[in-house]
Amino acid sequence: MSEIFRKTSLKTITFSISGGARLENVESILISKLNIILNNLYYNRRKYYNKSEDKNEENESVERVLRGFKLDCFEDEFESVHYGECDKIAEFFKRFFVVGAKGNAYRDNITRDDNIAYFTNREYKTEIHRLLDLINSVLEKNDFGKIDYDKLRDVIGEESKMYEFLLILAHNVGNKWENKSKSPFLSTTYGRDAFKTALKFAQHKNKGKYSYIIFAISNDKSKHGFKTVDFDQYLRRLNVEWYDDIHSEKIIKDAIFPHHIIGVFQVDNYSKSKSFIINPYLYRMIETAVKSKCFNYYKLHDYICNYGIQVEQSDFAQFASALGYKSYGLLNEENEVHAGLIGENVSLHLR
Structure with missing residues (x-):
């Protein structure tokens, strides 16, 4: 298996006393250990010393996910400040690694009364029928069949689950x-082709020099992620065909939270060379652990997989x-998501 970080330049974000950010190479003394840790996390294994503690098989409770995305959505006052290209990228990621990536809905006021039922917890039936009409129009156009409301209720169950099922299809x-x-x-x-797939989507969104791919870990037992392939069993029971899961898609609810983000690949669209921008808070954890006398690959690996990265979020509202x-x-700690307006306490308990 080709190690994805073998020919990858490792970088991270450093912070100045004044609060500015720079994109810099990692310390050379840490490169070999970083490569070992990052490759183990990427390939979802726990193999460090060829000892009894090593586990070459995949950890079924943790999974690598990738997402191609674009560096945009800066506020006007940030855009008006003159930065060099490298510093501008660093300033973006200074914010990104504190905030994470969120669904489009979070770019608006999710507490509005006219929002979708996902956030308002109001009566689902009206939206279920509206979504069902949309889905059926797509299915019938492609001769994939049609979803019957009564059969959907029998297969999926209560209205809240029917609604979420249709929302994901929409x-x-x-x-x-x-x-x-x-x-x-x-x-x-x-999956195996995740990087290739994510890069394809990233290059579609980025027409400039670089494309960007988030590398995060996802708890597969979490109720906040759904694999498209898992919906096949329900669709078959509904006598409906759907698009093949050619992209091995996993849909994440609400957000890829920053403590799950290992870093971001930066791919040069012309030379095809790539860099990896390590989450600076993960880099700090690894740097501290390596320089301590009690450094242990296994403990560090297990901590990241089980608890995530320790992220300093005192500037969250400003950065978001x-x-x-x-x-947001x-x-x-109960793995539940509560949401609200930035700058205010969370007011919505989401499913």
Whole structure:
């Protein structure tokens, strides 16, 4: 297996006393250890010393997900400041690694009364029928069948589950859904071809020199992620065909939270060379651990997989606003998401 970080330049974000950010190479003394840790996290294994503690098989509870994305949505005052290209990228990621990536819905006020039922918890039936009409129009146009309301209720169950099921399908039909901008979901990819797939989407979004791919870890037992392939069993019971899961898609609800983001690949669209911008808070954890006398690959690896990265978020509200968000979600210790307006306490308990 080719190690993806073998020919990858490792960088991170450093912070000046004045609060500015720079994109810099990692310390050379740390490169070999960083490569080992990053490759183990990327390939979802725990193999460090060829000892009894090593586990070459995949960890079924943790999964790598990738997402191609574009560096945009800066507030006007940030755009008006003159930065060099490298510093501008660093300033973006200074914010990004504190905020994470959120569904489009969070770029608006999710507490509005006229928002979709996902956020308002109002009566689902009206939206279920509206979404069902949309989905069926796509299915019938492609001769994929039709979903019957009564059969959907028998297969899926209660209305809240029916609604979420249809909402995910609506997210997947793209711009045909008039409320796509209100989607709380993010599309990611997983599996053997994840990097190739994510790069394809990233290059579609980025027409400049670089394309960007988020590398995050996702708890596969979490209720905040859905694999498109898992919907096949329900669709078959509904006598409906759907698009093949050619992209190995995993839909993440609400956000890719910053403590799950290992870093971001920066791919040169012309030379095809790539760099990896390590989450600076992960880099700090690794740097501290390596320089301590009690450094242990296994403990560090297990901590990252089980608890995530320790992220300093005192500037969260300012940074989230700078990235174009008006709302946010908070993941608590019970793995539940509560949401609200930036600058205010969370007021919504999401499913």
